[in-house]
Amino acid sequence: xxxxxxxxxxxxxxxxxxxxxxxxxxxxxxxxxxxxxxxxxxxxxxxxxxxxxxxxxxxxxxxxxxxxxxxxxxxxxxxxxxxxxxxxxxxxxxxxxxxxxxxxxxxxxxxxxxxxxxxxxxxxxxxxxxxxxxxxxxxxxxxxxxxxxxxxxxxxxxxxxxxxxxxxxxxxxxxxxxxxxxxxxxxxxxxxxxxxxxxxxxxxxxxxxxxxxxxxxxxxxxxxxxxxxxxxxxxxxxxxxxxxxxxxxxxxxxxxxxxxxxxxxxxxxxxxxxxxxxxxxxxxxxxxxxxxxxxxxxxxxxxxxxxxxxxxxxxxxxxxxxxxxxxxxxxxxxxxxxxxxxxxxxxxxxxxxxxxxxxxxxxxxxxxxxxxxxxxxxxxxxxxxxxxxxxxxxxxxxxxxxxxxxxxxxxxxxxxxxxxxxxxxxxxxxxxxxxxxxxxxxxxxxxxxxxxxxxxxxxxxxxxxxxxxxxxxxxxxxxxxxxxxxxxxxxxxxxxxx
Amino acid sequence: xxxxxxxxxxxxxxxxxxxxxxxxxxxxxxxxxxxxxxxxxxxxxxxxxxxxxxxxxxxxxxxxxxxxxxxxxxxxxxxxxxxxxxxxxxxxxxxxxxxxxxxxxxxxxxxxxxxxxxxxxxxxxxxxxxxxxxxx
Numbered sequence: 219x220x221x222x223x224x225x226x227x228x229x230x231x232x233x234x235x236x237x238x239x240x241x242x243x244x245x246x247x248x249x250x251x252x253x254x255x256x257x258x259x260x261x262x263x264x265x266x267x268x269x270x271x272x273x274x275x276x277x278x279x280x281x282x283x284x285x286x287x288x289x290x291x292x293x294x295x296x297x298x299x300x301x302x303x304x305x306x307x308x309x310x311x312x313x314x315x316x317x318x319x320x321x322x323x324x325x326x327x328x329x330x331x332x333x334x335x336x337x338x339x340x341x342x343x344x345x346x347x348x349x350x351x352x353x354x355x356x357x358x359x360x361x362x363x364x365x366x367x368x369x370x371x372x373x374x375x376x377x378x379x380x381x382x383x384x385x386x387x388x389x390x391x392x393x394x395x396x397x398x399x400x401x402x403x404x405x406x407x408x409x410x411x412x413x414x415x416x417x418x419x420x421x422x423x424x425x426x427x428x429x430x431x432x433x434x435x436x437x438x439x440x441x442x443x444x445x446x447x448x449x450x451x452x453x454x455x456x457x458x459x460x461x462x463x464x465x466x467x468x469x470x471x472x473x474x475x476x477x478x479x480x481x482x483x484x485x486x487x488x489x490x491x492x493x494x495x496x497x498x499x500x501x502x503x504x505x506x507x508x509x510x511x512x513x514x515x516x517x518x519x520x521x522x523x524x525x526x527x528x529x530x531x532x533x534x535x536x537x538x539x540x541x542x543x544x545x546x547x548x549x550x551x552x553x554x555x556x557x558x559x560x561x562x563x564x565x566x567x568x569x570x571x572x573x574x575x576x577x578x579x580x581x582x583x584x585x586x587x588x589x590x591x592x593x594x595x596x597x598x599x600x601x602x603x604x605x606x607x608x609x610x611x612x613x614x615x616x617x618x619x620x621x622x623x624x625x626x627x628x629x630x631x632x633x634x635x636x637x638x639x640x641x642x643x644x645x646x647x648x649x650x651x652x653x654x655x656x657x658x659x660x661x662x663x664x665x666x667x668x669x670x671x672x673x674x675x676x677x678x679x680x681x682x683x684x685x686x687x688x689x690x691x692x693x694x695x696x697x698x699x700x701x702x703x704x705x706x707x708x709x710x711x712x713x714x715x716x
Numbered sequence: 717x718x719x720x721x722x723x724x725x726x727x728x729x730x731x732x733x734x735x736x737x738x739x740x741x742x743x744x745x746x747x748x749x750x751x752x753x754x755x756x757x758x759x760x761x762x763x764x765x766x767x768x769x770x771x772x773x774x775x776x777x778x779x780x781x782x783x784x785x786x787x788x789x790x791x792x793x794x795x796x797x798x799x800x801x802x803x804x805x806x807x808x809x810x811x812x813x814x815x816x817x818x819x820x821x822x823x824x825x826x827x828x829x830x831x832x833x834x835x836x837x838x839x840x841x842x843x844x845x846x847x848x849x850x851x852x
Contacts, residue, residue, distance in 0.1 A: 352806050359813045363820050370824050377827035378840055384821050385743055385756055395810065396763050402803075403770060 220270055224279035224292040227263045227302065228344045231256050235336030242329020249332035250317055256336060257313060260343065261306040268299040286409035293349040293411070297552060301346045301475045304556045305468055308563050309339045312463035315567055319460035324371065331460065338364040338464060342472050349410045351398045354476065355391065362387050362440070365465050372458035379452035386449045390439030397433030400425050413484050430485055434477065441473035443537050444507030447530045454529070455522035459570035467562040470529060471555045474536045478551060481540060497543045504538030505635035512639040516646055520579045521569045524646060528605060531639055532558045538632050539620045547623030550616050557604070557612035564601035568594050581654055588655040595655055602647035607640050728769040735762035749828065749835045753821050760814040764807045771800035
């Protein structure tokens with residue numbers, strides 16, 4: 219059974235999405251049940267593969283029995299298994315959250331929503347599991363298209379933001395496709411293992427260097443590294459709460475996984491780092507990206523926009539950590555993929571709950587979150603502490619590895635940018651804690667004054683429904699759990715990759 | 717002579733580069749959303765043409781093994797005689813992807829039009845900035 223799992227983990231959600239979309243005609247409740255069953259199966263599959271690949275084992279699955287280079291093969295090694303588990307667990311935990319928003323917001327549209335949800339997870343799972351470069355492009359587009367549709371369902375500004383995302387994202391994916399074409403010209407194969415055997419011999423070919431540039435440019439566009447990030451704030455802040463729980467944490471992280479896969483398995487570290495001192499340039503570039511994103515996050519006052527810029531900053535961490543070239547940096551980048559998925563999930567669900575209950579996007583106008591929604595604010599505080607990088611949350615450990623890698627490689631600008639952004643994050647989040655968590659007891663007591671400041675006092679604001687709170691708190695627990703398990707994760711999985 | 721060689725020998729690559737930049741120009745410089753989408757489609761089409769041009773061989777024929785070839789005695793199927801079918805197959809997938817992308821893009825453009833009554837991007841941005849919420 220374990221050997222069939224790499225194929226099943228992609229096929230099951232694919233079929234389930236068709237079943238979920240079709241079953242909406244039979245009964246309104248079936249799509250959710252089908253989604254739940256499919257995602258539980260994939261969560262089980264990814265955890266069992268995770269246990270299997272601990273210590274460096276590798277699972278290979280040839281689609282329909284055709285061995286490469288004729289067929290497509292799916293290979294799960296330690297890196298894959300970690301990212302796959304992160305994807306599946308987040309998708310599963312997010313399901314009740316999405317369900318509550320879908321019940322209130324999109325009443326007639328449950329079946330298409332769950333169909334899109336499962337297709338999105340299929341795409342991301344396939345990107346993570348596959349070993350074939352073109353298959354990666356196809357699944358990249360599957361996940362992107364469903365992402366565009368899921369984002370376009372939101373408020374009045376979301377179709378325009380989704381259209382913007384669509385245009386930029388498609389160009390990024392097409393650049394990746396062009397890069398794969400260049401590799402295919404030179405090596406004649408699309409299988410990543412075979413490419414990795416041939417590419418070190420072709421190191422000086424200008425085609426391969428161009429292929430590398432195109433692939434990285436395309437992938438970093440989809441990952442929203444600083445100058446190519448224009449689509450992210452609009453899309454993530456206007457998307458519907460029902461779908462932001464999976465889109466926000468996972469999309470950019472899986473793209474960073476693809477970057478690491480390109481670097482480790484296909485092109486090999488020599489091409490990445492030693493040729494034309496790419497490492498220096500890219501790391502400084504990422505440092506600038508981190509500083510720019512942090513300052514923009516400081517400037518904005520809409521809660522979701524702040525979180526979007528924090529995502530862009532985290533992408534800068536991961537990309538910079540990878541381009542550092544030493545084992546600490548890559549370890550930090552890989553751990554940060556998982557940690558950041560958990561942190562972003564926690565923060566976005568909390569932000570969605572807060573903005574939907576208070577009906578207000580701007581932080582300056584929200585008061586008293588802690589009294590009205592204690593669990594949500596606790597989870598938000600936990601996620602914020604993780605972003606700032608305070609032990610024992612997981613954010614601390616990944617930042618530790620990244621800073622250690624930065625100092626080890628002599629890239630002081632990058633390490634300085636990391637520390638600087640931690641301070642600015644502290645400012646951002648503590649500003650939110652101070653202003654919005656507690657209501658002012660001292661002054662501005664009269665209702666007229668409060669109305670004048672546009673603060674919502676009339677609504678009976680209660681805690682978010684249980685289906686939102688439970689995943690939220692469990693994600694907070696996950697953050698702490700991941701932090702404590704970091705040592706074990708590094709030992710068992712990441713060491714074998716580097 | 718060097719320049720003529722570079723242009724004439726690789727004319728297929730030059731065509732695809734010109735198409736690619738035409739598409740990018742459309743996406744960046746044009747104001748209307750539909751024109752941007754057409755530019756994006758031209759960009760994807762140029763990549764498809766690039767792949768297909770990879771598969772062409774001198775004096776190659778269509779990559780289908782017919783009955784007469786199978787029944788000839790002592791015939792080896794020599795791959796060099798047939799055009800490479802793999803890029804064709806890959807590009808079928810890419811064409812489907814680009815069609816689906818255009819479909820989703822047009823659906824989103826319809827929604828944008830219904831909300832903002834216009835498809836010109838600068839007008840839409842002005843309306844967003846002034847807090848236009850639309851009549852839905």
